[in-house]
Amino acid sequence: MSxxxxxxxxxxxxxxxxxxGYLIKRKAVQGSCGGLGVLGIEKAxxxxxxxxxxxxxDAKEKARQERLAQHRII
Incomplete structure (x- = not known):
């Protein structure tokens, strides 16, 4: 049990x-293997x-990223 x-x-x-760490850096945890990029695949x-x-x-995600960039404090 101990x-x-x-x-x-x-x-x-x-x-x-x-x-x-996430609260301080505001950066998500990322893997180190490179994912699909290692296989030469640009996207899923x-x-x-x-x-x-x-x-x-993709358009919705791009608009979301632009909104986040506009309202970013730091």
Whole structure:
């Protein structure tokens, strides 16, 4: 039982430190492997011409990023 409590406390402290780091830097946690970029794939949908649904989703995300950039405090 003490091993379970020690592991739980360790994870709790770990997540607390990650949360503090996020609040200070305002930067999301990123992986180090590079993801699809390592395989030479630019995006999740590797089509030459994306479908209308994908175009709408990309436009919505771009507008969201622009709004965030305009209202950024730091």
């Amino acid at each position: 091993t379970f409590i020690a592991a739980f406390l360790f994870l709790l402290v770990f997540f607390l430190l990650m949360s503090i 949908c590797d089509c030459d011409e994306p479908c209308d649904r994908r175009k709408a989703k």
